Amino acid sequence: KAGVTQTPRYLIKTRGQQVTLSCSPISGHRSVSWYQQTPGQGLQFLFEYFSETQRNKGNFPGRFSGRQFSNSRSEMNVSTLELGDSALYLCASRYDRVNTGELFFGEGSRLTVL
């Protein structure tokens, strides 16, 4: 059974550009969450999607957005990139949105903003 797949694994952008990251959850999983990991702040919750609807959002500016498709695949977008957006972006999936299930993470997309 394939795990959570994230693409691209690495990318470099310049300030002001935008970026789109992709996540394919484990087959059968319907909930997809996104987290940002930085050395200073650790892991911070961005948002969670279930059945193509954003159900929960963390404390990030509106430049951070996402969506989920009917096959549960998800994308997140960051517009007008800032230097502080450099981070490892992790996607996670679980079978259902109830917070009792085990969460499985992908390898992450490492974004560097120059």
Added chain:
Amino acid sequence: KQEVTQIPAALSVPEGENLVLNCSFTDSAIYNLQWFRQDPGKGLTSLLLIQSSQREQTSGRLNASLDKSSGRSTLYIAASQPGDSATYLCAVGGAGSYQLTFGKGTKLSVIP
């Protein structure tokens, strides 16, 4: 607001030693607690999931305990090996919330 603390931030032990990693949380209204391992530059690997109704979970050389009333969890690693070197993160799933709140992690180094 849930806060999760992991102490120590870093730990170095000789191979073969048994060790305990600590995790504390401020709000006891949780669904579960999950321990993860993260190797440098990699994603998170789930190690153990403890539901709020459980006291402990075991997987191989790993044993995690949960004391919800005191807001504490421990991850016990028996007979440590150099391959156990990684950062260990604990995360709490809050009741009424659909996100995990993470601690900053404990970086473990097992010296051969």
